[in-house]
Amino acid sequence: MEKEKKEDIFKKSEEFLQLFQKTKEFMEELLNENARLRYKIATIETKGTSSDTEYYQKQLQELQHNVKKLINEKKELEEQYKEVEKENKDFATRYVEIEEQNNNLANLYVASYQLHSxxxxxxxxxxxxxxxxxxxxxxxxxxxxxxxxxxxxxxxxxxxxxxxxxxxxxxxxxxxxxxxxxxxxxxxxxxxxxxxxxxxxxxxxxxxxxxxxxxxxxxxxxxxxxxxxxxxxxxxxxxxxxxxxxxxxxxxxxxxxxxxxxxxxxxxxxxxxxxxxx
Amino acid sequence: MEQLTFLIVEDSPTMRQLLSFSLKRFKGCKIIEAIDGVDALKKIASARVDMILADINMPVMDGLKLITIIRQNPKMKDLPIIIITTEGAEEDRQRGLKLGANAYITKPVQANHLLKTITDLLNNRPIKE
CATH class of the missing domain: 3.30.450.40 (GAF domain)
Incomplete structure (x- = not known):
């Protein structure tokens, strides 16, 4: 009876050891998986950030280029506007001068016409x-x-x-x-x-x-x-x-x-x- | 735009010709000439007139008398009148405007000023002296 009990205890401890071994293996597996995943996440994170920066830098450069282009275009337009404005003023002055000349000529014509009438x-x-x-x-x-x-x-x-x-x-x-x-x-x-x-x-x-x-x-x-x-x-x-x-x-x-x-x-x-x- | 008819009342043929010249800028306008106030009244009675350009110093009937008669006539009281004269004193200007002239221009006439005054009057805009 005593012997049977001892065998039973031995058997159970044997079973427990096996279970413990299995649990240890499982835990190790879990830890490995965890480490693997962590590594993967870290890799993905590193990869993702660098591509975003690159992307944003590219976008920024493009925008800066566009801004420069627009500034230049604005300058050109302003210059053109100034030129047109100047031309417009010149034309207005010329128009007034021609009007005046026209009126003066009318005066001279009328005077001459009347004198010889x-x-x-x-x-x-x-x-x-x-x-x-x-x-x-x-x-x-x-x-x-x-x-x-x-x-x-x-x-x-x-x-x-x-x-x-x-x-x-x-x-x-x-x-x-x-x-x-x-x-x-x-x-x-x-x-x-x-x-x-x-x-x-x-x-x-x-x-x-x-x-x-x-x-x-x-x-x-x-x-x-x-x-x-x-x-x-x-x-x-x-x-x-x-x-x-x-x-x-x-x-x-x-x-x-x-x-x-x-x-x-x-x-x-x-x-x-x-x-x-x- | 309806054809405009201007009546020039002026005893000087030189001035009549010069004013006609300036008024021709109003394309298709009709110009009637009168040598004094009496002649002007006859012309107004026989033709439609849109605006009068009158001198002050004229024989038979002067410009001021002409304006007085026109303003007393209910049919003609709103007819725009521009005085064109050598009388440049402020009291003369005031007298002309008080009698009912719409604008007062002194000689020698600056054609641009005259045309602007006419345009303003035709568009019911206030006249800048």
């Missing part, structure tokens, strides 16, 4: 006065013609100079006489002296009326309208036009009027002869 002496003088008043903007002025016989200048039309309508200027005398003698126009330094009182011998501007180099008279300007601050570029153009065109218009009208007068005298004489009793 008649052969009536007083009508030509009226047109010269209209041009000086309306296109130049002069309030006080005179038109003087050269009397070759008396060798002096006499007023034939004026505005605001009624007290001087009989005044005479000798050729070469003062500013007006010198202009008539030399044929060179005279302009005052207007910005400084426009406000001075009217002095018959000291006009603001004196323009010779010339047919080629032959002076037939002068236009003297003494005062401008209050709204007119000074002479502008177109005024000088008008003066040039008046110097030539007004001179020829006045001269031809004068000749025409004289010939008309002569013709009517001759006609009257002929009528008298033909109607006289035989």
């Amino acid at each position: 008649t052969l009536d002496f007083s009508e030509v003088l009226r047109i010269v006065m209209e041009i000086i008043i309306n296109l130049v903007g002069a309030e006080v002025f005179s038109v003087m013609l050269f009397d070759e016989k008396a060798n002096n200048l006499k007023i034939v039309a004026n505005e605001g100079l009624e007290d001087h309508s009989n005044d005479i200027i000798e050729l070469g005398e003062g500013i007006i006489g010198s202009v008539a003698k030399t044929g060179e126009p005279y302009y005052i330094n207007q910005s400084l002296e426009l406000s001075i009182d009217i002095d018959f011998l000291h006009p603001l501007a004196c323009i010779p009326l010339k047919i080629k180099e032959h002076v037939i008279g002068v236009i003297c300007i003494y005062k401008l309208f209050v709204q007119k601050e000074g002479f502008s570029a177109v005024d000088y153009e008008l003066f040039n036009l008046l110097a030539g065109h007004a001179a020829t218009a006045i001269f031809s009208a004068k000749l025409y009027t004289q010939s008309e007068r002569k013709l009517s005298t001759i006609q009257g004489f002929l009528d008298l002869l033909t109607s006289a009793p035989t």
